Amino acid sequence: MAELFSAVVLTLFHEMFPGPLGHSLAGKALEDGVWNLKAVDIRGFAKDRHRTVDDSPFGGGAGMVMRPDVLDDAISASYPNQGPLIYFTPRGATLTQQRVKALAAEKTITLICGRFEGVDQRVLEARGVEEISLGDFVLSGGELAALTLLDAVVRLLPGVVGRGESLEDESFETGLLEYPHYTRPDPWRDMNVPEVLKSGHHANVAAWRRAQAEAVTQERRPDLWARYQARQTPKT
Numbered sequence: 001m002a003e004l005f006s007a008v009v010l011t012l013f014h015e016m017f018p019g020p021l022g023h024s025l026a027g028k029a030l031e032d033g034v035w036n037l038k039a040v041d042i043r044g045f046a047k048d049r050h051r052t053v054d055d056s057p058f059g060g061g062a063g064m065v066m067r068p069d070v071l072d073d074a075i076s077a078s079y080p081n082q083g084p085l086i087y088f089t090p091r092g093a094t095l096t097q098q099r100v101k102a103l104a105a106e107k108t109i110t111l112i113c114g115r116f117e118g119v120d121q122r123v124l125e126a127r128g129v130e131e132i133s134l135g136d137f138v139l140s141g142g143e144l145a146a147l148t149l150l151d152a153v154v155r156l157l158p159g160v161v162g163r164g165e166s167l168e169d170e171s172f173e174t175g176l177l178e179y180p181h182y183t184r185p186d187p188w189r190d191m192n193v194p195e196v197l198k199s200g201h202h203a204n205v206a207a208w209r210r211a212q213a214e215a216v217t218q219e220r221r222p223d224l225w226a227r228y229q230a231r232q233t234p235k236t
Helices: 024-031 068-078 097-104 121-127 143-154 202-220 222-232
Strands: 005-011 035-041 085-094 108-112 130-133
Touching: 005 068, 005 143, 024 035, 024 143, 035 068, 068 108, 068 121, 085 143, 097 143, 108 143, 202 222
Parallel strands: 005 035, 005 108, 085 108, 085 130
Antiparallel strands: none
């Protein structure tokens, strides 16, 4: 039997998990044993009776910083010494679908959810932590980022999405944004479904969808469009 995909989340708010991951496709897969999730309370590794996990930053400044000794003990007790060890921070590399696919191929991933102003830099360096960002914005903590990453990863696991081919046409899989979708009723509010989609001509439908994907990518994500065009250019 294949080894299950496992996710370990280090957090100050373990009650936030599985949260939305306990519902829909991810929740059913969790219930069916396709993957498993362990949320570890970092505060359980505090050194004092007040369960202190943070302290004021050296050099001054606003906010507090998560203590390296507490967080490192939590990692030591929870990290299986295999698979990626990830910390969510705006300083990290932006998460991409390609990285999500690579994480889905791992047996175990361990996620660190920061709070306050962040975590002591020495933990990141000592542990060789991978830093990931969801984009150019700031969240109150890493928990929502962890839930987002896990949702993206779990849906790629074998057997989670009923029809595997539905994953192949999604945004970013081919380097393009996805084409628009239509369903019944037709017409709706005096708007009609494009005739080609009702033609039953599979080649024409495929060509229309590709053209639409290219158009929307060029219009909305010129950065993706430039990379897509570069990959289409034959190397000399």
